[in-house]
Each structure stands twice: as C-alpha cells, then as structure tokens.
Amino acid sequence: QEGPNICFVTFSLQIAYFQSSVEGGQRAADELGVNLTVLDPQADASRQVTLVEDCISRGVDAIVMDPIESNSLFGPIEQAEAAGIPMVTLDTQIDHPNVLALIGVPQFDASREFGQYVAGYIAGAMGGEARIGLMIASSEVQLARRDGFLAALEALPGVEIVAEGDGRNILEVAQAEAENMLTANPDINVIYATGDPQLQGGLAAGLSQNRDIAFFGWDDIPQPFIAPLEEGRLVGFLKQSPDYGGEQAVRLLVDYLNGEDVPSVVSYNPTVVTPFNVDQFR
Amino acid sequence: MTTPLIEMRNISKTFGAVTALSKVSLRLEAGGVLGLIGDNAAGKSTLMKILAGALRADSGEILIDGKPATFAHPIAARDAGIEMIYQDFALVPELTVTQNIFLGREITRRIAGVKVLDRSAMNVRAKEMFAALGLRVPAVTLPVQALSGGQQQAVAIARATGFEARLVIMDEPTANLGAPAIERVRETITRLKKSGVAVIIISHRLEDIFAVGDRFMVMKQGQLVGEREVHDTDNADLVEMIVTGADPRKPLVAV
C-alpha cells in the first residue's frame, strides 16, 4: 500500500478499445507500484460523473478519465480541484487548470487526416467517384470522427455521402443497420465506420450480401480485421494505441505526484493499417 | 298512475353474440320495493348494471322522474341518487372497509387550504353506519380482502344504504349472509322504503321478497316473463314462471 492511489475512470469496458487502454494503465501501475482502481461507467455520462465523485470520496491521489461527454465533468473536476486531486484526460481535451494533460489523439484532426487518405484512395483506385455510407454511433468522440471525415471529403466533386447508419456501438444493431443500408443503396461502394462495432457490423453485412465495397474505419483492435484486410474487403483502418495512452496517463500522473514537470499534451500518430503493413500488427 | 321514479323502456343489450337483454321495460315508484327474479343468466344483473350506469344499453331509454336520462357512466347514476350493491360486491381488496365505503365521496377537511382526507371522521362515520344497520364487521381499518364473504357483503350493503339515495339496487344481497344478518337486511329495506327510497332486489330467495317487497318481476332468457303483486301470488306460481318462462295468466308476453 506504499504507492499512490490512482482512479482510472474509463469510457466503457464493453468496448475493446477502452479495455486495451485500461490494460496499458494497469501495466504502468504494476511497474510503478501504483494502486490502480478501474471504474466502468458503461458509456453513461451521468454514471461517469458518479464514479469520479466516488473516487474523490475515496481520497485518491490522482484520477485518469476518458470523458464520455466532456461538459459533464466540470462539476467533479472542480470538486477534485478543491480536494487537491490532479487529473488527466484521454482522447478528449478539457480546458481546466486541474486537468494537467490530454493524452491521446485529437479525434477530429486524426479523422480528417484519415479522410484525406480515403480521398486519395478514391482518387487513385476508384477514379475519383464514390458513393459513401457512414456507420456511426452517436457519442461525442464518434461524431467528431464523422465531422473530421466529412471535412476532408467536402472538397471532392465526385464523392457523395448517400446514407448514414447508427450502430449504437452494438454489434448486432450495427450489422442489421448496415444490411438495411446496403439493401437500400445498391450503389454504395465505400463505407466509413467511426468505431469498431460499426466497422465489424458493416463488414459482416457486406459479406452476407456479397457486395464489393471498400471499407475504411476505426479503431484499435486489429484482430477481427486481419482476415478482411487480407481478403481485400477492408482497405484500411486507423489504429490508435489506447494501451499506450493508458500507460502514459498513469506515468504522467506518477511523475506529477513525484513533483516533476509534466507536458500538457501527450500525443502520438495513429497508424493506418493496410494490407501492406498488416504484418506488424498480428 | 303517478310519474314513476324510474322507468326503463325497451332495453336491449348483447355481449358479442350473446343476447343478454331484449326489449325489457321496468317501472318503479318512490318507496316501492321490486323483486327481480329469474333463473340463472336471465339477465337480471345486466339490466341492473345498465340502470346503475356500469354498463351501457345497446338500445332503449331510461327515465328518471319522467325525464330521459342516459347513464353513460356510474358517476351520472350516482349523482341521480342510484346506488347499487353488486353481485360481486365491487370492493377494492387492498383498501380498508372505510375507504371502500367512502370511495368517491370522501370526507375531507382543509389544512392550510389543502383538502386532506379526514380519516378519523370517516372511520367514526363508518362505524356508525354499521351500528345503524346492525351489521357486523371487524375493525373498519382492515383491508376488505381480509374479510369473509359475508363480511364483504355487509360492507357493500353499508356503502349502498349509508348515503342519501333515491333508489337502492341490491343484487343478491343475502346470498352470503347468515340468518341474523338477513334479518338485519330485511329491516334495512323496510326502513329505506319508509323513508321513500325505492329498492330493487335481485334474489333467488323468494322469501326475502315476500317478506319486504311489493312486486315481483320475472325474467327469463333476457326477456320479461311476467309481473305479480306480492299479495297476489305464491311461491309455486312464481317458480312455474321462472322455470317455464311463460306467464300462466297470459297466453303470450307482450311488453
């Protein structure tokens, strides 16, 4: 019990991305002798506030948060400031003096860059003509990804966004939604998915309907996507490194608690995984 | 003949494919006690539920004091002074005896301008009602589901007779009662009659109606079979009408 107590309030442990982020945090904690408590709000913003409040009640030394809705955390952040508990956020920036740092990838920017990659593919492999279906989930992060992507494709004349489906981060829902979208729009030839249930559901739908579609999408877990990549159905997906983010968050807080100076942003470049570099991720 | 308190004309009613009533008429003066008799499923309860507003007739009309009144809802019938004791009592099992008795006409008092149930006043009044009736129930603060069949019937009787009514309809009021309680109910009917309240009794116990009634109406298969003054008939005559469905005095029923 000698090490510091740190609370790690994640986004939802039902999603692999965040599991991996928590694992990174746990790894750092084990190495540095930190008592890490992981709490799971299950993608519910109000429960996340509750959990942060519970951490403050426990009198922990520092808190890592992965904001579900950034606005909602101002109350607990102030409460934490009053209790002298420093915090960092993952992936979503919150401007508050008590939030020491943002760790992770700015989602809008990353998605815009990925969008430019997609645009390049469309120009090169599809003659600049594409009819795109979007598979999203209505969370702050995924909406930012959608908007970043749209910003990148705005300028292209031959590209049209023809449909948008909400997979609600639930695999079956995403698959049904994608199946219906494909049936309704026989001309869709590109799908961009903003999260892994959406991407998986889309791929399954494309397979069950035997359609030739170029898939692009997010997220971390490579494992279910390796086969589609090899088969050429999935053109590329953006791989973040949530475990790196989680690990850095814990390290940064420990440094801070040890009185060291810490940076206000810890970022990294997400990689676009394609058939060419897939071997690195097996 | 004076204007009757209640007149029902050509009431018909079907349930799905079952014809429960066809063109039944009825009239009753204030202070009159009518016995409605007939075999099972004759339509007695249905006719009375229509009068009490609990069911709506398919056709026919109801007149009160000679003025047409269609009771779309039990509220209207209650406002017109019609009370009914239902065959199944129509009590809310979870509520107490007092709450059931006063349901829909609670005594309230104002506390800081807010209407609040005056529970002790209602309990006291409920006890008085039972005392006046001579009927017995255990504590009036018990939920009625804890009462025996006869006790529940006593509650239903108290509720129908304890408020100012112009007509009290009793559907099998004595079916579950013991001899002493039956005596009390007969006394109650006589008292109501004296104070000018009209009473309709549905009963398979003809002796109850012979004891306190003025007139019999016999029904069978949803139709009126015949009528008799109490002093002008006997048990055998009535049973014959109930069973055969024909009035031996008239060759054919014409209403």
Added chain:
Amino acid sequence: MTTPLIEMRNISKTFGAVTALSKVSLRLEAGGVLGLIGDNAAGKSTLMKILAGALRADSGEILIDGKPATFAHPIAARDAGIEMIYQDFALVPELTVTQNIFLGREITRRIAGVKVLDRSAMNVRAKEMFAALGLRVPAVTLPVQALSGGQQQAVAIARATGFEARLVIMDEPTANLGAPAIERVRETITRLKKSGVAVIIISHRLEDIFAVGDRFMVMKQGQLVGEREVHDTDNADLVEMIVTGADPRKPLVAV
C-alpha cells in the same frame, strides 16, 4: 362406531392476529351428509379449505380411514379423493368451461408417442357431466368469465362431482342458483350419498340441509358450538345456536 372416513382433530388456524379456528374437531362416515352452518366469519370456509389442502392448519391432525394424513397441498387432498367447491368457485376466468372442469386431470391421447390434450373427448365428457347433473351452461367452449354467477357455480359443481371422489365439500353451493338448479343440486347430493360418497355442505340455507343432510354442525367464532341429527332438530333450535353460540342442551361445549 366404525372408523370414520374423515376425522379432523383439534384444528387451529390463525391469520395474522385473527384466530379463525381454535381446536375444532369433525368426523364423517362414508355416505354421510354433514351440514356445516354458522354465522358469517365463523370459520366454516377456513376449516374446509384445510381439509381440502388449500390452507394448512397451525395445529391439529387429519385422519383418513383412521390413518393420519396432513395435506400439505391440494394435490394430496385430491389424490385422497377429496373434492371441494370453493365459495369463490376457484375457476380460471380465461379458460373454457371444459378446461376448468378437467384442470389437473386432462384426458390425453398419444400422437406419435406425444401426449396431446384430447380436446374433443373432454368437451363431450363435459357435456355429459352437465347432462347427468341436469345443470345448464352455454357452450362448454366458452371462457368462464363470460358466464353469469350461477353458471359459474354450475361449472364448479360439475367439476367437483364429475370425478370419482370419496368426499365432496360444497361451500355455499346454492348461493347463486335459481330454484330449478337448487333442486338439481339436491338430487346430485342424494345421488352421491347413495353411491357412498361423503358430502359436507356449508350453507346459510338450512332448508337445503334439512332436505338432504344427515347431521348439522354449528360453528361460531372459530369454535364448534354443537351438533344435531337432522331428524332431531328444527330451524329455531339451530338459529338459536348460530346466534347465541351456545348449545341449549349442554351447559358447556367440550370437544
């Protein structure tokens, strides 16, 4: 005295703070018809529910053919040949007349080795049962909730008397019936008696028991007040016992 078919010894039962029965005993021979009478809330229904296994006594014992039998559940009582007509009929409103009658002992046939309800056989059998009883209901394929009170009672009676029973308990079997149907019920009881079935009738209508019964048992406030042979008593005697709760022939009740 031969071994009685049924013997209940010192049965006590309380509901929360209400003492419904205290040390009541009862015995009945095969083919005997016992009338259980008493004022409302005397505990008659409760005593019979215990015998039928629907309630469990707090203390006391039940013997069948002299052998102890504690009915933990209605299944056990049914297996021992005890049938009961409940005061509230205990019918399932959504099920048809036939389904209610055969509930728990359906006729099945095998189709490809699978037991399947033989619905037409049951319907036919149900109609026969009503015919044999002389009671009337409309189609046996109607849900019982569409029946009038008396018709529902007829269903309950058919169910209890249509199977091979050794004891039939009837809780107010005639309360909702018209005169012709009451006659049928009396005939049924006589028929049961002749074939050696014991019958217990709870009724406020003493005349029913005088007509077909052998013996009266009078209860008051959960206790046995006294017993009488039918040929050895009259209406006034019984009413006095019901009301006063004391047996004029004995100074004190000792069970």
Added chain:
Amino acid sequence: MFPSRFQNNGACMSDVNSTIRRKAKNPAFDMRMAAVFLVRYGMFIALALWMVAMALSSEHFLTSTNILNVARQAAPIIIIGVGMTFVMATAGIDLSVGSLVALISVLTAAWLVAGLPAYLVIGLVIVVGAMLGALNGFIITLGVPAFVVTLAALTSFRGVGFVYSDGRAVPISDPVFVFIGRGDIFGVNTPLIIATVVAVVGWFVLNRTRFGLYVLATGGREEAARVMGLAITRIKITVYAITGGLAALGGIVISARLSNGSPNAGMMLELDVIAATVLGGTSLFGGRATIAGTVVGALLINFVRNGLNLHGVNPYWVQVVTGIILVMAVLMNTVLNRKAEAWARANPDDEQEVSK
C-alpha cells in the same frame, strides 16, 4: 331465437350441438366469424399493410435478399420470444434474456476455442441457459417479484460474461456455427428454420399439451390453479428454464451470425423480445398468450426498422418513427377490435324477429 355458437340462454347441451352444426349455413354467422378473425389477427393485418406499403414504395423491399435478411434478423427474437410468451402467460417477465445471450456467446466461443466439439458445446450451453433460467424461476417462486429477480440477473449474467471473457470478443469459425449463422437449407437460411421449428413446437406445447394449459391457468388465476392441484412452483420454474434454454439457443444463433463470441452480444435484446411478445397480444398480466402473435410481433418490429432504413430515413428519425408505428399498430388493433365487436352485434333486434 337466433341460433349462434355462443348462445348463452341456458339451452342444454344438445341444442348447442345442433347450432354448431348449423353455423356454416348462416351468412350472419360468417360475418361474425370474419369479425372475430379481424380481432384475433389484427396484428397480422398491420404487418400485411406495412409490407404492402413498403413493397409499393421501395423496389428493394420485396427482394429475396431483403426478406431473408429481415427473417434472419428476426430469428433470435422469435426464438427467445417463444420462451417469453410462456413466461408472460404465467404473469411473469424475464428481463435477463439479453444478458444471458451475452454469457452464452462468451461460453460458446471459449469452449470452441478449448477444442470441444461443436455439437457438445451447443448441448452444454443450452443446459447452462436452462439452468440459469431455472435459478431465476426458483428465486421467483420464493416470493421475489420476477421483475426484480430478472433485472438483477440482467446485470449479473452479463457481468459474469465479462469476467469470464475479460471483456474480449473471440471469433468463432467452427463450420457448424458458420452453417447455423449463414448457411441455408434449400435456400432458406438456417436461423429462420430454427426459429420456425421453435415457434411450431412452442405453439404445440402451449395449445395442445397439459403443460401449456397449466401455464395459462397459473397466469390466469394462480390461486385457483393452486387449489386445483397444479404444481405452481414447478410450472413457474419450468417456464423460466425454457426461456433460459431458448435464450441460449438464441445466443448460439446470434454468435453464429456474428461469427463472434462477445460479452456485448444481445445488448437491449430483452426490450425487443418483450415488445414482440406484447405487440403480438400476449398479456403482461398473464392468462392470455399467443405464439403466432409473438412471431408476427417480431417480424413487425424488424420489418418496420428495415422499411424505414430502406427509405434512407435519418437514423435519429428511425427511432422516432419506429415508436410511433408500433403504437399505431396496436392502437389500430384495439380500435378494430371494438369496431369488430360492435359490428358482430349489429342489429340484434332483427335477429330476434327472425327467431320468433
């Protein structure tokens, strides 16, 4: 008097017999039959209307791919809905089916990975599902409301799934499962065949066997069923066990379809299943249940979503419109019901004249 099958005037049995024999000849009676049909099959009509509207407005709707897609989407809901119909017939509810699907999905994948043969895994997880259902039922018969027990199970089962899998989805590639999820027999896809078999067996058990009758009696009036000697406790435990077993089967189908054993499977599935059952006409208060209705309810929900998606309705609006359409369907059914009843008793007076 006009003879009808439902005549209720104290006629003795032989009369009734004769009227039954005569019914077919009477045109008025046929109209009544039609009315009764309308009432009973109101939801069929709603479904049919919707399908016609969609077929007319979207060329993609009546394609075999689309119909089979929807059927495949509806299959797990039908499978589990059959169990839910039994539970609701006893006036119960089971909120835990979605979570049970998740747990089963995890177990299936784990056991396949561990090398157990596919058929053994299928058998095992169905037994596990039935046992967990029976556990629910057992606690319910101790007197805890079904809503509380199965709500707690909703949290717990999924929690166990997460603990067991450590939150990870595991791919399923066993050929048997591939066949279950995406195969077909004579062009009809397997999930649909499984759902059909379950629905037919469920219909048979509910309507033609003792057990089904006992289930309805228990839900209709438990006290009456009890005093008639039915083993209420056993009946209740059994219906929850059945639902657990069917949820496991549904879980197998879902996992096979997604080729994935995931603790996230079946999220919110319970709401769809309950909605399908209630839409179909099974009463939440027990005693009234219809398997055919549940099937129609499941199809209606899925076809409504599908139709809206085919029209490219904005996904946010899909939610709004789905809700409205479902209420409209039930409302139509209810109102139709009343109208049909009124119609069935049109002109009773005339009939009286005829009979005299």
Added chain:
Amino acid sequence: MFPSRFQNNGACMSDVNSTIRRKAKNPAFDMRMAAVFLVRYGMFIALALWMVAMALSSEHFLTSTNILNVARQAAPIIIIGVGMTFVMATAGIDLSVGSLVALISVLTAAWLVAGLPAYLVIGLVIVVGAMLGALNGFIITLGVPAFVVTLAALTSFRGVGFVYSDGRAVPISDPVFVFIGRGDIFGVNTPLIIATVVAVVGWFVLNRTRFGLYVLATGGREEAARVMGLAITRIKITVYAITGGLAALGGIVISARLSNGSPNAGMMLELDVIAATVLGGTSLFGGRATIAGTVVGALLINFVRNGLNLHGVNPYWVQVVTGIILVMAVLMNTVLNRKAEAWARANPDDEQEVSK
C-alpha cells in the same frame, strides 16, 4: 378472547373501539407491532445493514462528502421514482422516463442557449414533460398496454432529442442550473433538497388526499373503482402526466449536475427507477404503493454501487455483485416477512386460554 386490533370475530364496533384503547398496555401486542414493523420496513433494515457493513469496512464511506455525493446521485431516481410509484399504483408502468430525461436535457440546453431565462426554461420543460406524459396516458386509456406505449415512447422521445440536437451535447453554464446541480443550502446539496420536497409532497398526495386514494383504488380493482364513479381515464392520464413532469424535473437536475444538455442523458435510467420502486415494495400489479419504500430503494441501489466502488471492486464484478445484493435484499425482506408473520401468531392457543 384475546383482544387485538385485528380481531375479526364479528364483534361489533364498540368492542373494537375498546380494544384499540387497550392495545398499548398489552406486551404481546407490542411484539406483534414489532413484527409488522419488521415486515413493513424490511428494506430499511436491508439498507441499514448494508450501510453498517460499508461503514465498518471502508473509512471513506461515512464521510459527509461521500454521503452527500450518493444522495446527489440518488436524487433524480427518487424524484422520478415518486412518479413511477403513482404509475405502478394504477398497475401501469412508464418505460419512457429515461428518454424523456434526454429530450428535456436537450430542450433545456437549447432554450438556455437561445437566451430564455432559466426559470422560464424550467417551467416550460416541466410543462412539456407533463404533456408528453399525459400523451402516454391518453393512448394507454385508449386500450393500448402501458408497456407498449411507453416502450414506443422510450424510442421516440430519445429519437426526437437526437433529431433536435443533431446528437450533440450542449454545455449548460447558467448560474441557476449550476446552483441546482452542485449548489447547496446550509450544506445540503440542492438535488437532495429537491428530491426530499418531491418525496414529501408525493407521500402526502398518495396517503392523505383523494387523488392518492383513487390511484390506489384504480390499481387495486379497476372495475370496482369504475362502478364507484371514479374517473379512471382522468386518473390514469394524470399519473402519467405527473411522472412526465417529474421526469422533466429529474432531467433538469441531471442536466444541471452534468452541466450538459445531451440526448444521451438518462440512458437506462428507467431500469434504475423501476428497480428502486419495486425494491421499495410497490407492486407491479397495482393497488399497493409506498413512497418511503421507493426512496429507500433508490438509496439502496446507489449505496450498493457506491460501496462496491469505494472498495475498488473489479468493474465487471460490480455488475455481478450489484445484482446479487439486490436480490438478496428483497429475498431477505420476503423471508423476514414470513418469519415475522409466523412469530406474530406464535402460541395462539395460550391466548385462547387467557381469554376464557
């Protein structure tokens, strides 16, 4: 005979009066009162036991910050739970409260951004909530089951919230809302104060006014209530309107606490609210309802989660354990109930002796 308040032996009223007067002197009677107390307040006891266990095992539990935190977390559940208690008392259910919270949250933020004064916004959204609730109630009185109507509303309301906000959360910084969400009066935080006021008023209305009695009568036996002249339709519409209004109030508190107007607010909140109400002892089948129970239920749910969090239980296990603890609490309550009843009638024979 032993005199007791519940004696049921046909004694006439004056007897009963005298026994009431005598009750306090009788020790056996006091034991019975204690038993009745146990039964009625079983969930209080469960809550108390849990709190003692937590207080002993975690030093952070009994701190004022923690208690106030939990109270604030429970506040919206209590607020909406009061409405749900009324709805369930009529044998209804309202699954749409969570979605209504989301819609209200969106509207609140949008109208504040549009420059409307905070108090006007509060008034407006409560009216909107009540009207939407009344709409639910109205459709229910047309004969559509409450489960279907409010399930459809569950989808629709949130859908409208998404459409209106385009899925985006909008920050709320109005000082009135900051005060509602995180302010305090004499150290008691505002959500708790609002919840307390709502609970007290709710208790009063349910137990001391005509309306409350009518609600219970409607749920107890609707047909009896109807023939006694109660306006069933109006009563039902009113309880749903109340719940809608209280869901709006809950939505205000939640939005204020999160400083955020979001269409994702109140996700699955309906399950927590219904669980709190049922845990408290209100019957899903109507006629029996308790506001105090609902408050205890809401506190129990939140304190259980809080206690597990304070102990740093693995988040997957939290789900499992929460479910188990809730079932155990209700089971304990049920069993206690039976034991208490058995105890209350211990030795009835002795009492008979005494009375002779």
